[in-house]
Amino acid sequence: MRTPFCIGLTGGIGSGKSSAAKIFQELGAAVVDTDQIAHELTRRGGAAIAAIADHFGADCIAADGSLDRSKMRRQVFADPKAKRKLEAILHPLIRRESRARIAAAQQPYVLVVVPLLLETGAYRELIKRVLVVDCDEARQIARTVKRSGLAIDEVRAIMAAQLPRAERLAAADDVLHNDADIDALRRQVEILHAKYLALARAGSHEAGN
Numbered sequence: 001m002r003t004p005f006c007i008g009l010t011g012g013i014g015s016g017k018s019s020a021a022k023i024f025q026e027l028g029a030a031v032v033d034t035d036q037i038a039h040e041l042t043r044r045g046g047a048a049i050a051a052i053a054d055h056f057g058a059d060c061i062a063a064d065g066s067l068d069r070s071k072m073r074r075q076v077f078a079d080p081k082a083k084r085k086l087e088a089i090l091h092p093l094i095r096r097e098s099r100a101r102i103a104a105a106q107q108p109y110v111l112v113v114v115p116l117l118l119e120t121g122a123y124r125e126l127i128k129r130v131l132v133v134d135c136d137e138a139r140q141i142a143r144t145v146k147r148s149g150l151a152i153d154e155v156r157a158i159m160a161a162q163l164p165r166a167e168r169l170a171a172a173d174d175v176l177h178n179d180a181d182i183d184a185l186r187r188q189v190e191i192l193h194a195k196y197l198a199l200a201r202a203g204s205h206e207a208g209n
């Protein structure tokens with residue numbers, strides 16, 4: 001299977017991964033978003049719904065046929081075994097779909113958005129560079145609460161399950177500092193986009209194709 005030049009985009013909850021990915025996409029990068037794929041797999045008729053209903057019971061499926069996400073989130077937070085089971089259903093499906101999309105991409109490079117890239121080591125064999133979106137924790141919490149309606153304590157619990165900010169930054173090849181407005185983020189993305197285009201071009205010469 002052909003593998004294009006892949007950058008792994010990660011960052012804590014609410015740091016700005018989706019916002020940054022959208023800008024990269026507008027500039028012409030391919031974006032493969034594993035959260036978005038997970039969402040597609042768990043909406044009405046999604047490929048994971050039958051297996052989830054089989055294991056967790058019809059109760060965890062909402063009236064519209066999609067996964068009842070808040071119910072499931074509560075269940076997996078309370079029960080590590082349930083969490084592992086849900087992951088065992090979802091992860092292989094997410095990986096398979098991500099790989100297919102990466103292989104099909106026609107753009108010069110692919111940004112693979114993986115919230116737990118560093119925590120799980122997933123996609124390491126595909127990814128040439130790690131890009132971390134960073135912002136201070138108070139902003140992370142405020143943005144997530146505003147967007148998702150989660151309680152502050154729920155956001156903190158999710159953050160506690162993610163890598164500490166300093167460790168994430170230490171693993172980064174590139175960093176987007178998302179502490180100001182979207183225009184400031186856009187300016188940084190533009191610079192990185194130019195860099196990634198150049199790296200993708202250099203990489204494809206090296207590979208002789």
Ligand SMILES: Nc1ncnc2c1ncn2[C@@H]1O[C@H](COP(=O)(O)OP(=O)(O)OP(=O)(O)O)[C@@H](O)[C@H]1O
Binds near residue numbers: 011014017018020144
């Ligand atoms: N620089 C910014 N200025 C103002 N709002 C921002 C900025 N960056 C992101 N946001 C807002 O903060 C919220 C979280 O951003 P975004 O969805 O991009 O983060 P994320 O890392 O993808 O979050 P998640 O981990 O939940 O997927 C969104 O509502 C987004 O519009």
Ligand SMILES: [Mg+2]
Binds near residue numbers: 018019035
């Ligand atoms: Mg996101």
